[in-house]
Amino acid sequence: MKNYSETSFLESFESSISRSRAAQADRSDNWNVLDDQLTDNQRWSTWPSVEKLMRGPKPYPEFVIEDAAAIDTELGVLKTGKEADVFLIERATDSQSALLAAKRYRSPDQRMFHRSSTYTEGRSVRRSRDARALKNGSNYGRLVEASRWANSEWQYLLLCYEAGAPVPYPVQIMGTEILMEFIEDPESAGGAAPRLQQVHPGPERLQGYWDQLVNAMKVFASLGFAHGDLSPYNVLAAGDRLVVIDLPQFVDLSGNEQGIELLQRDCRNMCNWFVARGLAVDSEELLAELIAAAW
Known part of the structure; x- marks a missing residue:
């Protein structure tokens, strides 16, 4: 399993901001006319x-556009949440x-919700400066706090994608924004895949x-983790394919004393949905399979 680091993100983020400003300064004389052509979105x-x-990891999928002349256009909101919102972006040349x-x-x-320390047990903030800032609530501490959940999701997306788990491809992260694969509904061209909670599949698809x-x-x-907040609301149903989303609260099964309890809750949440749709499954049997896979 790859090492998890919250502080490497901040270092990369600060460096990336500096590079971005420098790049903007270098091109400002030549691109003023082009910049004026961009709309507010x-x-x-x-x-x-x-x-x-x-x-994201190489090889990049075909939908990853590397051209520096590409323009990002915000098309609207896909999902609103208590800690983050998801927007639809078109990147185009x-x-x-x-x-x-x-x-x-x-x-x-x-935020309308502050994550419980239940999820972060077993994680550490390596730089003492960051740890002090988080504790003291300084301006820098608020930057660390605002960034750590974005960084968590980014790290877990990378880890899970490379392990072959059905998660969106992580395109890039900058600051507190993660760009990832848009999961389209193959049965509704251009539409977003619905949450599992919204669908009523037949027996074969179920x-x-x-x-x-x-x-x-x-x-x-x-990989040593439970999702920690798994439910039919954070699983997408893209035709015959499921895609798991919302990963920032991943729970370390060995480092978190409540890891097995949270894994058991994940099992109950998902089994309840499948039982309600007519499939005979058992959450305790699923839990036993997952514990065997973990150890």
């Missing part, structure tokens, strides 16, 4: 401004375009969903 692609470690989901975390004073879910949870467990 547009920006130049942020891809060139982020460091390599803040980009004259010759290609792609839809992306932009998840933007709010600062602590803007069984397929169950098999995919169990496999996904086994991948998480084999």
Whole structure:
């Protein structure tokens, strides 16, 4: 399992901001006319401004546009949440375009919910400066707090994607914004895939969903984690395919004393949905399978 670091993100973030400002200064004399052509919901692609470690794993999928001349256009809100909102972004050049989901975390004073320390037990903040800032609530501490959940989700997306789990491809992270694969509904061209809670699949598809879910949870467990907040509301149903989203609260099964309890809750949440749709599954049996996969 890859090492998890909250502070490497802040170092990369600060460096990336400096590089972005320098790049903007270098091109300002030549691009003023072009900048004036952008509307309020547009920006130049942020891809060139982020460091390599803040980009998704190679090989990049076809929908990842690396062209520095690409423009990001915000098309609307996909989802609102207590800690972050997800926006639909079109990144486009004259010759290609792609839809992306932009998840933007709010600062602590803007959130409607503050995550319990239940989820962060077993994690550490390596730099003493950051730890002190978090404790004291300084301006820098608020930056650390605003960034740590975005960084958590980014790290877990990378980890799970590379392990073959059904999660969105992580395109890039910059500050408190994560750009990731837009999960489209193949049965509604251009539309977002619905949450599992919203669908009523037939018996064959229901069984397929169950098999995919169990496999996904086994991948998480084999990496040493539980989702920690898994429910039909943070699983997307893209036709026959399931995609798990909202990963920042991943729970370390060995480092968190409540890890097994949270894993058990994940099992109950998901099994209740499948039982209600007519599939005979048992949460305790699922829990036993996942514990075996973890150890």
